[in-house]
Amino acid sequence: MHSLTxxxxxxxxxxxxxxxxxxxxxxxxxxxxxxxxxxxxFGAEPHPxxxxxxxxxxxxxxxxxxxxxxxxxxxxxxHGIQLYTGNxxxxxxxxxxxxxxxxxxxxxxxxxxxxxxxAAAIAPVPGNHLSGVLSYRDMxxxxxxxxxxxxxxxAVVIGGGLLGLEVAHGLRARGMEVTVIHxxxxxxxxxxxxxxxxxxxxxxxxxxxxxxxGKETAEILGTQHVTGLRFTDGSExxxxxxxxxxxxxxxxxxxxxxxxxxxxxxxxxDTLQTYDPRIYAxxxxxxxxxxxxxxxxxxxxxxxVAANHLAEYGRxxxxxxxxxxxxxxxxxxxxxxxxxxxxEDYEEVTLLDGSQGVYKKVILQENKVVGGLLxxxxxxxxxxxxxxxxxxxVSAFRDNIVFGETHLGDSGHAGENQASRLPDNAEICGCxxxxxxxxxxxxxxxxxxxxxDVRKCTKASASCxxxxxxxxxxxxxxxxxxxxxxxxxxxxxxxxxxxxQELRDAIIAEKLFSVRQVFDYLDWRHPGxxxxxxxxVNYYVRTAWPAHGLDDPQSRFINERAHANIQKxxxxxxxxxxxxxxxxxxxxxxxAEVAERHHVPMVKFTGGQRLDLLGVKKExxxxxxxxxxxxxxxxxxxxxxxVKSCVGSEFCRFGVQxxxxxxxxxxxxxxxxxxxxxxxxxxxxxxxxxxxxxxxxVGVIGxxxxxxxxxxxxxxxxxxxxDLLCKVKTHAEVLEMAKAFLQMYREDAQYLERxxxxxxxxxxxxxxxxxxxxxxxxxxxxxxxxxxxxxEKDPWKEAVSGRLDIHAAPMRRxxx
Amino acid sequence: MEWIxxxxxxxxxxxxxxxxxxxxxxxxxxxxxxxxxxAVSNQCPHRGGPxxxxxxxxxxxxxxxxxxxxxxxxxxxxxxxxGCVKRFPIRREGDEIWLGLEEMTR
Ligand SMILES: Cc1cc2nc3c(=O)[nH]c(=O)nc-3n(C[C@H](O)[C@H](O)[C@H](O)COP(=O)(O)OP(=O)(O)OC[C@H]3O[C@@H](n4cnc5c(N)ncnc54)[C@H](O)[C@@H]3O)c2cc1C
Ligand code: FES
Numbered sequence: 036m037h038s039l040t041x042x043x044x045x046x047x048x049x050x051x052x053x054x055x056x057x058x059x060x061x062x063x064x065x066x067x068x069x070x071x072x073x074x075x076x077f078g079a080e081p082h083p084x085x086x087x088x089x090x091x092x093x094x095x096x097x098x099x100x101x102x103x104x105x106x107x108x109x110x111x112x113x114h115g116i117q118l119y120t121g122n123x124x125x126x127x128x129x130x131x132x133x134x135x136x137x138x139x140x141x142x143x144x145x146x147x148x149x150x151x152x153x154a155a156a157i158a159p160v161p162g163n164h165l166s167g168v169l170s171y172r173d174m175x176x177x178x179x180x181x182x183x184x185x186x187x188x189x190a191v192v193i194g195g196g197l198l199g200l201e202v203a204h205g206l207r208a209r210g211m212e213v214t215v216i217h218x219x220x221x222x223x224x225x226x227x228x229x230x231x232x233x234x235x236x237x238x239x240x241x242x243x244x245x246x247x248x249g250k251e252t253a254e255i256l257g258t259q260h261v262t263g264l265r266f267t268d269g270s271e272x273x274x275x276x277x278x279x280x281x282x283x284x285x286x287x288x289x290x291x292x293x294x295x296x297x298x299x300x301x302x303x304x305d306t307l308q309t310y311d312p313r314i315y316a317x318x319x320x321x322x323x324x325x326x327x328x329x330x331x332x333x334x335x336x337x338x339x340v341a342a343n344h345l346a347e348y349g350r351x352x353x354x355x356x357x358x359x360x361x362x363x364x365x366x367x368x369x370x371x372x373x374x375x376x377x378x379e380d381y382e383e384v385t386l387l388d389g390s391q392g393v394y395k396k397v398i399l400q401e402n403k404v405v406g407g408l409l410x411x412x413x414x415x416x417x418x419x420x421x422x423x424x425x426x427x428x429v430s431a432f433r434d435n436i437v438f439g440e441t442h443l444g445d446s447g448h449a450g451e452n453q454a455s456r457l458p459d460n461a462e463i464c465g466c467x468x469x470x471x472x473x474x475x476x477x478x479x480x481x482x483x484x485x486x487x488d489v490r491k492c493t494k495a496s497a498s499c500x501x502x503x504x505x506x507x508x509x510x511x512x513x514x515x516x517x518x519x520x521x522x523x524x525x526x527x528x529x530x531x532x533x534x535x536q537e538l539r540d541a542i543i544a545e546k547l548f549s550v551r552q553v554f555d556y557l558d559w560r561h562p563g564x565x566x567x568x569x570x571x572v573n574y575y576v577r578t579a580w581p582a583h584g585l586d587d588p589q590s591r592f593i594n595e596r597a598h599a600n601i602q603k604x605x606x607x608x609x610x611x612x613x614x615x616x617x618x619x620x621x622x623x624x625x626x627a628e629v630a631e632r633h634h635v636p637m638v639k640f641t642g643g644q645r646l647d648l649l650g651v652k653k654e655x656x657x658x659x660x661x662x663x664x665x666x667x668x669x670x671x672x673x674x675x676x677x678v679k680s681c682v683g684s685e686f687c688r689f690g691v692q693x694x695x696x697x698x699x700x701x702x703x704x705x706x707x708x709x710x711x712x713x714x715x716x717x718x719x720x721x722x723x724x725x726x727x728x729x730x731x732x733v734g735v736i737g738x739x740x741x742x743x744x745x746x747x748x749x750x751x752x753x754x755x756x757x758d759l760l761c762k763v764k765t766h767a768e769v770l771e772m773a774k775a776f777l778q779m780y781r782e783d784a785q786y787l788e789r790x791x792x793x794x795x796x797x798x799x800x801x802x803x804x805x806x807x808x809x810x811x812x813x814x815x816x817x818x819x820x821x822x823x824x825x826x827e828k829d830p831w832k833e834a835v836s837g838r839l840d841i842h843a844a845p846m847r848r849x850x851x
Numbered sequence: 852m853e854w855i856x857x858x859x860x861x862x863x864x865x866x867x868x869x870x871x872x873x874x875x876x877x878x879x880x881x882x883x884x885x886x887x888x889x890a891v892s893n894q895c896p897h898r899g900g901p902x903x904x905x906x907x908x909x910x911x912x913x914x915x916x917x918x919x920x921x922x923x924x925x926x927x928x929x930x931x932x933x934g935c936v937k938r939f940p941i942r943r944e945g946d947e948i949w950l951g952l953e954e955m956t957r
Contacts, residue, residue, distance in 0.1 A: 069897065562884050563885075564866075566905075601904070849855055
């Protein structure tokens with residue numbers, strides 16, 4: 036047999052394009068059939084899936100790249116998805132059923148999902164290749180624009196559509212002089228009539244953006260870098276940066292080269308299948324019934340249908356979408372849908388309030404809404420859109436339609452709370468198609484209190500954000516007095532109004548020794564708590580009262596209760612402690628024998644230099660611990676994990692300090708330390724830093740005169756280089772400093788906050804002042820940690836001796 | 852329906868659960884803070900997570916794998932998630948707990 040037929044128990048789904056439509060389809064698929072496929076995703080961009088809609092807030096400096104991430108790397112890992120970023124697919128071989136990527140590797144597929152999106156269209160004018168000529172489509176463009184704008188100067192945007200106006204707004208916010216060139220007589224002519232266009236233009240001009248209208252570009256000037264442009268009428272303007280936003284072009288090259296039928300986009304039927312039945316396509320690259328789309332709402336609908344068929348449910352059909360647009364330029368409200376121009380066979384109802392900058396226009400045909408545009412006050416948008424999609428007969432209230440539903444019958448509350456008056460089926464979030472009813476239900480039933488909660492649970496307002504106002508109104512009207520839209524503090528969870536800090540203070544001030552006491556005394560809304568507060572409260576109780584505080588196993592995450600890591604199939608992994616990563620032949624033999632005796636399916640070295648026995652049934656845990664006869668490695672806990680080491684001066688010819696010995700000393704004096712989150716240490720014997728000390732919570736590096744101590748580093752998903760805390764001479768000093776730092780972290784950080792964000796939040800200066808400059812505080816902190824650790828026992832020994840019951844065995848077997 | 856003695860309330864940790872092995876798979880036996888006991892199949896409708904290892908609060912259990920919430924009275928995932936778990940009847944006599952099983956499950 037040839038190499039192609041790698042044995043795989045599940046069919047393979049390969050997704051080309053790690054963007055908004057492709058990943059939404061995968062999410063929908065996982066909801067319906069989580070284990071059906073082995074999924075691989077290939078993306079040309081170096082990032083996990085982020086929210087492209089939010090590029091403008093990032094460009095304008097209002098948001099960071101991290102905040103736009105929709106699916107962090109963990110998400111892919113958690114769902115067993117192989118992700119290849121920065122690796123574009125270059126060929127589809129439909130005969131061999133495999134794809135080829137830029138680095139030359141081939142990957143076989145049983146089903147292929149194309150979600151390659153679109154690229155910015157580039158005007159075919161001379162000079163369009165010059166440096167400084169940019170497009171606006173992805174994070175790399177935002178980075179290039181940010182760099183270019185750092186020098187200030189003149190930015191010219193060609194194309195006054197939605198993207199053009201957004202990029203103009205972003206560059207203006209970066210301090211550039213911005214001119215928008217548009218060939219029509221008013222901007223946004225695809226969404227606005229002339230009157231609306233002029234209002235919009237005025238509003239943008241008031242923000243410092245200039246417009247040159249009715250101009251056609253003839254040539255981009257410059258030899259290497261753009262210097263300006265010339266129009267067909269012969270006039271010229273200077274430019275240091277030029278952005279082209281004249282439209283988008285579906286990315287069909289790959290599909291076309293593979294012989295799939297394409298026109299403007301890749302042709303698909305109502306099940307989103309291409310001409311090759313094994314290949315599906317969704318997103319902006321698709322052409323369905325002659326239409327291509329450039330907004331997320333229709334793409335998300337496509338994703339749902341494609342997923343339904345990939346899941347082999349075979350029930351849904353995609354029949355095209357009606358779309359509406361909103362503009363996301365801070366402070367400008369704009370909504371437009373359907374036919375907003377009207378014409379001979381149509382009726383128009385308009386309202387123009389120039390002084391307030393409000394313009395509303397509704398187009399009717401045979402007493403039904405067929406389109407509309409709202410400028411300045413878009414609050415009736417969702418309602419109007421609903422009327423339009425439902426084809427409601429509006430003859431009863433057509434004259435008042437521009438005032439919205441609130442005006443019908445009761446004028447007392449006009450405009451005050453639009454959202455509460457919408458019918459349950461009115462769509463609030465256009466991007467994700469979420470109706471009012473589902474949001475209200477989620478708020479009620481799941482105890483949601485913040486905008487964030489709603490975004491997480493329902494996805495409403497989580498894409499473009501323009502329905503945020505409506506969602507906030509729903510929160511306010513559903514929660515009544517509970518909802519405060521400008522929370523001064525963040526409540527721990529929906530069970531309480533207390534913040535993390537208030538809770539910690541109360542536990543100490545009121546002498547609360549158990550989770551139960553906290554819930555009772557502080558009037559928890561749900562007397563049983565939830566998965567957010569239970570582990571947090573238990574941690575705070577234990578840190579406040581290391582001797583008297585009750586440790587409630589039922590308030591710990593499963594891993595900390597079973598003292599092993601649960602895996603996706605419900606088995607556990609066992610990692611014994613191996614101090615500093617230094618073991619012995621006898622210990623290795625014992626581990627090997629235990630693994631063999633219990634048929635442990637996989638034995639693996641961890642990233643932290645330890646041995647992991649994977650695939651152990653819960654029932655077998657105590658027996659395995661007994662046979663290993665080693666302490667728990669706490670690899671499952673929000674706790675001290677490992678102290679990684681390099682060889683150090685004892686053997687290494689470069690080593691200047693004995694890093695293995697220090698690593699062992701550190702691990703021995705910190706083991707069994709619970710913390711707000713996991714804690715990883717490393718000790719390197721020389722500045723070559725082989726143990727990677729600078730991406731650890733605490734890392735030390737040996738230098739001739741002693742040790743440098745670094746804190747707040749992080750590897751993994753959000754890499755952060757550690758900060759140099761101080762330099763010390765002896766091992767004892769390292770130990771004391773590390774203990775003081777970690778105790779300060781334990782007492783101050785919020786539960787589930789790693790050291791990296793904590794150090795950033797409170798600032799290195801404060802940490803230095805507390806533990807480097809103040810010897811007394813340092814000593815006191817280290818002593819408090821020593822005391823807390825003296826109260827902790829090795830959980831595996833406790834379980835083996837029968838003093839700790841992890842409920843490994845079933846409550847009963849039937850039949851016995 | 853046959854009633855099978857499982858043990859006493861004390862055998863189940865409050866706010867948590869245990870599991871029962873049957874020929875037709877595991878059943879989670881869960882106890883909330885009010886000492887009410889529920890039994891459902893020990894497989895989260897999401898990806899099969901063991902509900903016996905979740906947090907139990909009121910009439911909900913939070914799945915330990917990805918935090919789906921399951922309504923134990925309805926035997927359904929709480930929106931926006933959706934999916935069902937099979938419920939089994941529980942009978943209490945004092946502190947003794949009995950589980951009702953159809954022939955099939957035994
Ligand atoms: C600045 C901006 C603002 C926007 N604002 C809004 C808005 O307010 N509302 C709205 O509804 N929509 C908005 N959109 C449009 C919206 O972002 C898109 O409709 C949506 O992202 C399209 O999703 P997609 O998955 O089809 O394409 P994308 O999200 O572009 O994903 C496609 C991915 O595939 C990758 N790819 C392409 N070819 C290959 C290959 N051969 N191999 C591997 N990977 C490949 C691409 O690099 C890309 O990452 C905006 C777009 C931009 C640029
Ligand atoms: S398996 Fe239960 S939430 Fe995923």
